[in-house]
Amino acid sequence: MCGIVGLLVKTPDLRARLGELMVPMLIGMTERGPDSAGLAVFTGDAGDHARKISVYSGLIEDGDNFNWQGVAHELKEHLGVSITLEAKGNHAIFSVSADPEIVKRWLKDEYPGLFILSTGKSINLYKDIGTPAEVASRYDFGKLQGTHLVGHTRMATETAVTPDRAHPFTAGEDFCLVHNGSLSNPNGIRRKLEPQGIHFDTDNDTEAACRFLEWRLREGDNLETALKKGFEELDGFYTFLMGTPDALALIRDPFACKPAVVAETDDYVAIASEFRSLAHLPGINHAHVFEPAPEEMYVWKI
């Protein structure tokens, strides 16, 4: 079991309230996923900076008091790049004016205990172990702003409860995926992708789906074609919710084993595993509420 939530605001005024509207959605899915939580928020482009990199220090000792300022200073010194830092506890977002691969390689060499959560022009990513309420308060989810977000509450069934195995998973840039369900062929997918130089961070089944779909997108498939190939290649039970800089996308396996419900108004599209995570949203009584059909592709653009 796990909980999925997604929110895309159509009304620009609501962008400032994205996090505030989402926190009760995430907490509403606590029974479905009490062990970890996370979310990816898409904020629009990174302004003057080329890329944003979300980084997690909770895997190293004393990670909550990690010296992020020191790392930012060293990065500036050694790579001669312009950097802005937004840090809280075990989490930091570096906005860099350089090739993010060079920055990430430097981080990996100098601070191998740090875990890269996401890279992109628009995406910021947060995930950690703890109840959804704890994780939401740890990172001030209520204050997040942006156009759309993808969130997840985890009840681990396939792999261990660790921060890096929490969702969302990311691959490449500005792409993330959350999953309710379990895949039966993640190792087959890995064996297919690893020879192509695709690196996996964990043994988690969801990571295989995330890396497979991002690989298809990178190979030139549009989202629809990539998802079609996903239906052919990914075996198991799933509701997947994915985020790109301009869209949320949802698919369910042919048996619709895992739930999903959508509420749409003129102001927003909200997705959750169950209606109880949508009940608090403004105007919900007049929203178009429906269940997405199995094996159909749903894409909502900002």
Add this chain to the structure above:
Amino acid sequence: MENLTFDLAQTKVSALNSYLHRQSGESGGQKITVINPDGAHNIAVGLDSPVEVEVIGHAGYYAGGMNKTGKVIIKGSAGTGVGENMMSGVVHVQGFASNGAGASAHGGLLIIDGDAGLRCGISLKGGDIVVGGSVGSFSAFMAQAGRMVICGDAGDALGDSLYEAVLYVKGNIKSLGADAQIEALTDADISALTDLLQQSGLNHDPKSFKKVASRRELYHWNADANQEY
């Protein structure tokens, strides 16, 4: 009889259900209104008296499950397993219902005005289900007794491994499951359909339905079938 309102924004579902379980046959006619259900699970499960429960809004999983003689009206959608294992009485969903609606129902009538999800009426054991819209794949899987009326379309594998339940479908059937077959409507079918449609407040010509029933070839082991059915 006094009419009561439970506001689930203020009161727990368990308090509502405990109250409902304390009612007896003598409290017949009592009407309970449930407001702000907000997708909560297990609303009005296990009724054992002729009370009427009206839920204003969307219900979560298993609403009206195990119902006996009660009447549960949901003025919204219902989550997984609405009216599952009901014994008698009525559960009426005025919106859509999710997967497994009326699963294993032994008796009573489940009415769904909108669409029902996958596996509607799975393992039906004698209850009646009337769906105003369409049903998803694998509906009436291994249904043993009872009747299902589908006014819209049916998904894949309708009535797979059907026993003695009978299905009536007005729209298209994407595919029939193993051992299910279309049969001609008899006068008894027309009369049953007329009755069920009338009880459900639906206006369709009973003659416009197709009947699906078991071919009964799976009742006995066939060693020559080579696992192909």
